[in-house]
Amino acid sequence: MAGPGNRTGEPGAISLLLVDDEASLREPLADYLIRQGFAVMQAHDAAKARALLIETMPDLVLLDIMMPGEDGLSLCRHLIESKNLPVIFLTARGEATDRIVGLEIGADDYVVKPFEPRELVARIRSVLRRAARAPSAPQQDALYEFEGWQLDPLKRKLTDPEATVVPISSAEYRLLRAFLDHPRQVLDRDRLLDMVQGREAHLFDRAVDNQVSRLRRKLEDDSRAAKLIQTVWGGGYRLAADVRRLSPTPDTGA
Amino acid sequence: MRDLLPKSLLGQMLLSVAFALLVAQTLSAVLLYRAEEQRREAGLINALAFQLVADPRLDYRGFAHEGDGADSPGRGWRRLRIERALASPIVHGELRDAGREEELREVLAEQGIATAELVVLSRPIHSDAFIMRGLRGRPRWRGEGRWDPRGEMLVAGLRREGEEQWHVARQPLPGDMPRALGSLIFQTLVLYVVLVGGLAVLLRRITRPLAALKARVEQFAETRATDGQIEPTGPADMRRLIAAHNAMEARIAALIDEKDVMLGAIGHDLKTPLAALRVRIESVEDEVERARMAASIEDITRSLDDILSLARVGRPTDPLERTELAALVASVVEEYEDMGEPVELAETQRIATPLRATWMRRALRNLVGNALRYGGSAKVSVLREPGAEGNGWALVRIEDEGPGIADAEIVHMLEPFVRGEASRNRETGGAGLGLTLARAIAEQHGGTLLLANRRGAGGKIAGLVAELRLPLPR
Numbered sequence: 001m002a003g004p005g006n007r008t009g010e011p012g013a014i015s016l017l018l019v020d021d022e023a024s025l026r027e028p029l030a031d032y033l034i035r036q037g038f039a040v041m042q043a044h045d046a047a048k049a050r051a052l053l054i055e056t057m058p059d060l061v062l063l064d065i066m067m068p069g070e071d072g073l074s075l076c077r078h079l080i081e082s083k084n085l086p087v088i089f090l091t092a093r094g095e096a097t098d099r100i101v102g103l104e105i106g107a108d109d110y111v112v113k114p115f116e117p118r119e120l121v122a123r124i125r126s127v128l129r130r131a132a133r134a135p136s137a138p139q140q141d142a143l144y145e146f147e148g149w150q151l152d153p154l155k156r157k158l159t160d161p162e163a164t165v166v167p168i169s170s171a172e173y174r175l176l177r178a179f180l181d182h183p184r185q186v187l188d189r190d191r192l193l194d195m196v197q198g199r200e201a202h203l204f205d206r207a208v209d210n211q212v213s214r215l216r217r218k219l220e221d222d223s224r225a226a227k228l229i230q231t232v233w234g235g236g237y238r239l240a241a242d243v244r245r246l247s248p249t250p251d252t253g254a
Numbered sequence: 255m256r257d258l259l260p261k262s263l264l265g266q267m268l269l270s271v272a273f274a275l276l277v278a279q280t281l282s283a284v285l286l287y288r289a290e291e292q293r294r295e296a297g298l299i300n301a302l303a304f305q306l307v308a309d310p311r312l313d314y315r316g317f318a319h320e321g322d323g324a325d326s327p328g329r330g331w332r333r334l335r336i337e338r339a340l341a342s343p344i345v346h347g348e349l350r351d352a353g354r355e356e357e358l359r360e361v362l363a364e365q366g367i368a369t370a371e372l373v374v375l376s377r378p379i380h381s382d383a384f385i386m387r388g389l390r391g392r393p394r395w396r397g398e399g400r401w402d403p404r405g406e407m408l409v410a411g412l413r414r415e416g417e418e419q420w421h422v423a424r425q426p427l428p429g430d431m432p433r434a435l436g437s438l439i440f441q442t443l444v445l446y447v448v449l450v451g452g453l454a455v456l457l458r459r460i461t462r463p464l465a466a467l468k469a470r471v472e473q474f475a476e477t478r479a480t481d482g483q484i485e486p487t488g489p490a491d492m493r494r495l496i497a498a499h500n501a502m503e504a505r506i507a508a509l510i511d512e513k514d515v516m517l518g519a520i521g522h523d524l525k526t527p528l529a530a531l532r533v534r535i536e537s538v539e540d541e542v543e544r545a546r547m548a549a550s551i552e553d554i555t556r557s558l559d560d561i562l563s564l565a566r567v568g569r570p571t572d573p574l575e576r577t578e579l580a581a582l583v584a585s586v587v588e589e590y591e592d593m594g595e596p597v598e599l600a601e602t603q604r605i606a607t608p609l610r611a612t613w614m615r616r617a618l619r620n621l622v623g624n625a626l627r628y629g630g631s632a633k634v635s636v637l638r639e640p641g642a643e644g645n646g647w648a649l650v651r652i653e654d655e656g657p658g659i660a661d662a663e664i665v666h667m668l669e670p671f672v673r674g675e676a677s678r679n680r681e682t683g684g685a686g687l688g689l690t691l692a693r694a695i696a697e698q699h700g701g702t703l704l705l706a707n708r709r710g711a712g713g714k715i716a717g718l719v720a721e722l723r724l725p726l727p728r
Binding site for chain 2: 165
């Protein structure tokens, strides 16, 4: 191959920049994404990526972390600070701290190699949807606080009033996030399903009620008289608490 | 008794030196005391003999005029001591001192005195009429202190061959404790202060760096990081030991770093082609075939993750965080629930304890996954268990209803690459590291993992139970 460059899909398609030094992965992945209807540019290192970005602006960047020369983390900082581009990391390192580092410097999501290509597509769409919905990035990282509980959207970490971490699944996280973004509003099941829709489609075949009851259990809500998440007669739920947004943790580079 | 002995090197050495010193001093005290005793005894006997031998025959003449011979102290002294009597000085009820009699007899024989009768005995000074009379007559004697009426005295009576008259000599017995013993005790005390004190200072120079080294080894065993190494101090041997230890630490740390780099490289180099493969199989038309390929890749990935995790489990990079264990267990159970697996969350208690959620989640997944794979179902409970020292344990129990494991095999199940009934379950995947990793994660948290067969009524195996215990703080 003479050199990675532009490959267009259908006109008006979502354009992606794929940066990975491994041609054996980059090329078949680009082919796959084109088949899925994306327009894909390829770069084998950070320098090439920077050069491509002068000419055109993609909608989203897929970025390998470990590359010779400038690494993915450094390029990511540049992309977010000066271009305000959404970034998804492709990483071979699955350790939790590596993921957090990627998210902390402002990446929108990460995918651990080897990934399911369909999952990657789902994540691309999800990130773009979020980027379209919430243009103000800093607000995204702000902590939610309600009734002494805190939710860190970056680390997806829920802590109780005694600062104990209460682990929740990603479905529960999205559900809680939906409630926190719409405090004291009645959300019916269809709306909740719509808002928490994510990559793990199979989760949402299950009744929303089941997810809500799990979330209540995590919030110690099932034993309380005045419930945090109230069932509204006629089909729906409501968060019966005020929500504050706290400024993001100081170490978050945004 | 054993508990009273000092445990430290310093204490033990000081104790043994003090003990050795005590034994040596006691021995020399006994020897000295006995020599002193002998000297004193010989002195007594000689004094008595001298009086009896030196008694001038001339004094026979003066015997009748005892009262007016008092002008000369020398004569008076002799006169008082030497009593001439017509009978043996022994009074009824007094015991003869056969040992001293024998000694005195020998001394006298050496002087050429032929003994007809000899009596030696001891009596309290105040009951001796002769001395008491003399004391009353010459109060100055009392000042000399030799004749203290409270003391004891020796009385020796001698009748020479061919004489009717007895000569009686008297000698006070000195007090019990020889002066040498007092000085010996003083000497011992000085020795103790000088020797034991000096030794303590010297030993501290050795044991202080040793204690620092011990603390350092413990710290290194825990962190495996070379920062905070100790400076070589103390005697030359200690310095060399510390320097050698520091070098060894550096070597171990370098090896561990190499291992981490190598594993990172392996992970990267294997996962990228796997990712490429995973993308490529999307173009396989046959859906069944594609699903099988995807499953194989997933298997390889899982084994690779297990191997990498097992290699890293001893050096976790993420910190301990106070976490609600029951919620963590519930979220793992719910994952399996969502996949339609027969998993049940039984009794749970809310327990907040410091842990590494990503690692613990992995251990729980392995245990629940195993129960489902080999036991057909899983029942999970979270309980608080009181401990012996009051802190207690958080206990996660995972029960299945499978065939269990033969008792002989059960201990091997936690070893790496061992699979239950390997041949039959080969296709169920995994590198056989699941339980090993779960145990390593439990140990990373200071806890334990136990496997046991669950016995039903009649002792038949009703299934397997895995018990994961984590220590609770405070």
